[in-house]
Amino acid sequence: xxxxxxxxxxxxxxxxxxxxxxxxxxxxxxxxxxxxxxxxxxxxxxxxxxxxxxxxxxxxxxxxxxxxxxxxxxxxxxxxxxxxxxxxxxxxxxxxxxxxxxxxxxxxxxxxxxxxxxxxxxxxxxxxxxxxxxxxxxxxxxxxxxxxxxxxxxxxxxxxxxxxxxxxxxxxxxxxxxxxxxxxxxxxxxxxxxxxxxxxxxxxxxxxxxxxxxxxxxxxxxxxxxxxxxxxxxxxxxxx
Ligand SMILES: Nc1ncnc2c1ncn2[C@@H]1O[C@H](COP(=O)(O)OP(=O)(O)OP(=O)(O)O)[C@@H](O)[C@H]1O
Numbered sequence: 001x002x003x004x005x006x007x008x009x010x011x012x013x014x015x016x017x018x019x020x021x022x023x024x025x026x027x028x029x030x031x032x033x034x035x036x037x038x039x040x041x042x043x044x045x046x047x048x049x050x051x052x053x054x055x056x057x058x059x060x061x062x063x064x065x066x067x068x069x070x071x072x073x074x075x076x077x078x079x080x081x082x083x084x085x086x087x088x089x090x091x092x093x094x095x096x097x098x099x100x101x102x103x104x105x106x107x108x109x110x111x112x113x114x115x116x117x118x119x120x121x122x123x124x125x126x127x128x129x130x131x132x133x134x135x136x137x138x139x140x141x142x143x144x145x146x147x148x149x150x151x152x153x154x155x156x157x158x159x160x161x162x163x164x165x166x167x168x169x170x171x172x173x174x175x176x177x178x179x180x181x182x183x184x185x186x187x188x189x190x191x192x193x194x195x196x197x198x199x200x201x202x203x204x205x206x207x208x209x210x211x212x213x214x215x216x217x218x219x220x221x222x223x224x225x226x227x228x229x230x231x232x233x234x235x236x237x238x239x240x
Contacts, residue, residue, distance in 0.1 A: 004029040004157055004187045005050070009059035012045050012211075019045040021211035022059070027157075032183035034198055035191045036222070037208035038232050043191045044086070046208065047161050050189070051083045052076045063157060078106075082155030082186070086162050088142040092135030096126060096145045099134055104152040116152055123181075124148040125174045139166035147175070151182060158188045164197040176200035207231075 005027040012020040020042045027033055035043045048054040050061055052073035060069040068076055077083060090099050100120055104113035121127045126144050129137060134145055143163060150158060160179070164172050172194070179201050182188060192198055198205075202219040209231045215222060222228055 002029050003027060004031075004064055005189070006062045007046075007049070007059060008062075010046065010049055010056050010061065011058040012042075012049055012054060013057045018211050020049060020056070023211075023213055025206065025213065027187055027189060030183070030187055032179070032188045032201065032203060033190070034202040034205045034219070035189065035208060036198065036205055037214065038234070041208040041214075041231075042211040043208050044161060045211075047159065047189075047191050051081075051085070051159055053085070077153070080154075080156040082150035082153050082158040084143075084146050084150050084158075084160045084163055086165065088139070088146045090134045090142055090146050090149065092133070094134065095131050096134055096137070096148070097121065097130040099145055100148045100152050103149040106153060116154075120148045120152045123151065124178060140168055140171040143167060144171060144175070147178060151178075155186055158182055158186050160188065160190045160192075162192055162194075163190065164192060164194045172197050173200070 003026045007023055007025040010020055010023040011018065023046060037043050045054065049056045052071050055070040060067055062068065063079060063081060066079065073083065097117060101113055101117040104116040108116060121130055124144050124147060126141065126148060129141060134142060137145065143166065147163065164175055167175060176197060179188060179190065190201065205219050205222050206213055207215040207222060207228055214231060215225060215228055
């Protein structure tokens with residue numbers, strides 16, 4: 001299968017700090033990949049270079065054969081990438097339904113957009129929140145609304161940064177189910193800390209450390225990997 005996303009020599013420096021260091025990353029079409037690593041490993045910075053939130057200092061990002069290095073987030077989304085950042089990117093003053101419909105309307109005329117909105121709300125288990133103003137919802141509920149917005153855009157690639165943050169156990173289970181389901185029709189990259197959630201969804205994972213790819217393997221092998229355990233413990237010991 002072809003690669004839908006690649007980076008070559010991707011590097012991001014902030015002054016003297018090299019947050020992402022010469023990363024070559026490959027994601028196959030339809031693949032679900034989790035990005036792990038201790039705090040400060042460079043996962044979020046790498047993610048932001050993919051989404052257009054940051055312009056890398058060096059290297060390039062290719063999506064579906066197109067060079068997207070330094071492209072605006074708007075263009076990246078229009079090309080078929082669904083992005084969920086750490087802070088829910090929703091419109092607080094309107095309802096969940098209206099938020100999701102805005103996303104569905106990007107590709108579809110009104111009747112189809114309405115139908116897609118309803119099915120997506122249902123898929124995400126938030127039909128009961130359709131008429132609620134999003135600014136009044138809990139953090140976990142807002143995360144699900146944002147995910148519904150991403151899915152209603154029918155992306156070819158979905159990028160999720162810490163999607164399980166602030167969720168209840170039930171919301172997290174729903175999210176895990178949704179991510180697995182979404183991975184049947186799109187490639188998915190998930191940056192996440194929540195190990196319970198990772199265990200629910202992860203197959204092949206990429207572990208970052210000090211800005212570089214430290215290990216790539218199946219999650220069960222990663223969990224047994226002593227060097228991976230050490231980089232996590234090392235960070236905790238340093239922080240203590
Ligand atoms: N805007 C910035 N300016 C300066 N340094 C930054 C900036 N953003 C990130 N860094 C630094 O880059 C390194 C990587 O940070 P990053 O947030 O990408 O790691 P992470 O793996 O996502 O960590 P976490 O899991 O805690 O979110 C850290 O040393 C961090 O302090």
